[in-house]
Amino acid sequence: MTELISDELPITRQHPFDPPAEVTEIRDKARMSRLRFADGHLGWLATGHHQVREVLASPKFTNDPARHHQSDARFQGEVPPERRKVEPGMFLSQDPPDHTRLRRMLQGQFTVRRMNQLAEWIGTIVDDQLAHLRSLGGRADLVKEFAMPVPSLVICAILGVDYDERHRFQEDTAKMLSLDSTFDEAMAAIQRVQAFMRELIARKKENPGDDMISDLIATGEPTDEEASNMAMLLLLAGHETTANMLGLGTFTLLQHPDQLKVLKDEPEVIDNAVEELMRYLSIIHFGPVRTATEDVEIDGHLIKAGDTVLMHVPAANRDPEKFPGNPDELDLRRPASGHVAFGHGIHQCLGQQLARIEMRIGFSRLFQEFPDLRLDVDPEEVPLRTDMGIYGVHSLPVAWSA
Amino acid sequence: MKISVDQSRCCGSGMCVLTDPDLFDQNEEDGTVVLLVEHPGPGHEATAKEAASLCPAGAITVS
Numbered sequence: 243m244t245e246l247i248s249d250e251l252p253i254t255r256q257h258p259f260d261p262p263a264e265v266t267e268i269r270d271k272a273r274m275s276r277l278r279f280a281d282g283h284l285g286w287l288a289t290g291h292h293q294v295r296e297v298l299a300s301p302k303f304t305n306d307p308a309r310h311h312q313s314d315a316r317f318q319g320e321v322p323p324e325r326r327k328v329e330p331g332m333f334l335s336q337d338p339p340d341h342t343r344l345r346r347m348l349q350g351q352f353t354v355r356r357m358n359q360l361a362e363w364i365g366t367i368v369d370d371q372l373a374h375l376r377s378l379g380g381r382a383d384l385v386k387e388f389a390m391p392v393p394s395l396v397i398c399a400i401l402g403v404d405y406d407e408r409h410r411f412q413e414d415t416a417k418m419l420s421l422d423s424t425f426d427e428a429m430a431a432i433q434r435v436q437a438f439m440r441e442l443i444a445r446k447k448e449n450p451g452d453d454m455i456s457d458l459i460a461t462g463e464p465t466d467e468e469a470s471n472m473a474m475l476l477l478l479a480g481h482e483t484t485a486n487m488l489g490l491g492t493f494t495l496l497q498h499p500d501q502l503k504v505l506k507d508e509p510e511v512i513d514n515a516v517e518e519l520m521r522y523l524s525i526i527h528f529g530p531v532r533t534a535t536e537d538v539e540i541d542g543h544l545i546k547a548g549d550t551v552l553m554h555v556p557a558a559n560r561d562p563e564k565f566p567g568n569p570d571e572l573d574l575r576r577p578a579s580g581h582v583a584f585g586h587g588i589h590q591c592l593g594q595q596l597a598r599i600e601m602r603i604g605f606s607r608l609f610q611e612f613p614d615l616r617l618d619v620d621p622e623e624v625p626l627r628t629d630m631g632i633y634g635v636h637s638l639p640v641a642w643s644a
Numbered sequence: 645m646k647i648s649v650d651q652s653r654c655c656g657s658g659m660c661v662l663t664d665p666d667l668f669d670q671n672e673e674d675g676t677v678v679l680l681v682e683h684p685g686p687g688h689e690a691t692a693k694e695a696a697s698l699c700p701a702g703a704i705t706v707s
């Protein structure tokens with residue numbers, strides 16, 4: 243079998259809602275193909291749904307960034323592995339047993355039941371934000387006034403971070419995720435947020451509140467350093483992703499009037515609509531990445547110890563083998579569960595049940611309250627986050643009848 | 645049909661509870677799976693299988 247080799251990852255999207263056509267072409271030829279990494283390493287590109295799941299489920303891969311070959315020098319320039327070391331507590335980048343120990347300290351707080359109990363409170367945050375939106379007259383930037391504030395307010399309140407202090411992290415978390423930041427800029431941003439978090443941990447120790455960080459410290463389990471990095475991870479993961487799903491999801495629905503009508507006519511479709519929007523949009527641009535710690539066979543290919551695999555979630559979520567019919571079409575009634583937008587394996591999103599509730603309430607109330615919501619610019623003018631690790635729209639100018 | 649769960653593999657994703665709350669629950673302490681029904685009735689066989697296939701950690705088996 244001759245292997246398909248790409249010299250770099252195609253990243254240019256032809257259409258705002260679809261993965262790059264070149265990537266889906268690669269998928270349709272070879273769901274596991276070879277990819278040249280920044281340091282010359284010949285690694286792998288997994289684009290098939292089944293293949294992505296297999297890698298993410300396998301215990302023979304690590305997520306330690308120091309062991310990954312760097313996928314791309316177009317972002318951040320070349321970064322030597324010794325500079326990519328993991329901070330204790332950043333369990334997304336840790337392997338078992340550390341990962342298991344740290345994640346378990348939080349898992350009880352993110353159960354389906356716990357998250358459902360928050361639904362009513364999240365509803366009031368959404369309603370307040372919609373009232374604020376209405377107060378702006380008949381037009382506004384939906385990202386700034388709704389999509390960004392809702393998840394930020396929610397995660398800040400859950401963690402016990404003062405929302406009025408968001409200027410201390412919001413710009414920096416954006417810098418961490420920006421593909422245009424140099425490595426040094428991203429590191430400096432991380433260090434500033436870490437300093438803010440350390441301060442916060444010290445404050446909570448003195449004055450515990452009714453919040454997740456205080457509860458975490460009270461268990462006495464994590465070290466201070468672990469606790470502050472865990473809190474940073476939750477803050478970072480908890481607001482940018484959901485915010486961009488709300489923003490890009492609204493843009494998507496406005497561009498698919500027939501589907502928006504389904505949502506309005508059959509409100510009970512909302513849970514499936516959220517899954518389908520997750521499948522259709524994925525929101526992470528590409529990734530995640532893993533490196534084999536021993537030789538392992540994936541879908542008939544021998545991945546050698548030390549080989550890095552870049553997985554392409556947006557391509558996997560459009561894989562016709564998993565989602566038959568026309569996977570490139572948005573269909574809010576399609577069975578969409580099983581998508582990998584929240585990942586798979588032991589690192590599968592810890593906040594997914596929270597994100598689902600935020601999206602369920604966010605999308606349904608937005609279109610109930612603003613049934614005639616419309617785009618206020620040409621769709622081509624909506625600025626896309628092609629420059630960010632988490633995709634979405636930088637802003638979404640909308641209008642409604644006041 | 646018989647469902648079995650392995651708490652030591654579970655990563656508390658909640659996918660099983662989301663799929664069928666009549667069959668699965670999560671421990672309040674560490675979010676790991678609690679099996680409510682070992683032998684699901686015919687009405688729950690499909691969701692039991694779905695939960696097993698969705699489980700990110702391979703912690704659910706049906707036989």
Ligand code: HEM
Nearest residue numbers: 333334479480483484487530583584585589591592593597
């Ligand atoms: C639509 C919204 C969201 C999406 C698309 C999303 C996506 C993801 C993905 C793909 C991963 C796995 C990354 C990997 O395997 O390398 C992940 C992990 C994670 N997410 Fe989310 N996420 C969302 C919302 C949230 C929220 C609201 C929170 C927190 C409150 C959160 C917290 C986390 C954490 C802590 C991890 C690391 C889990 C681990 O390593 O065990 N996420 N997320």
Ligand code: SF4
Nearest residue numbers: 654655657658660699
């Ligand atoms: S789906 Fe699997 S990992 Fe998630 S809570 Fe259930 S058993 Fe645990």
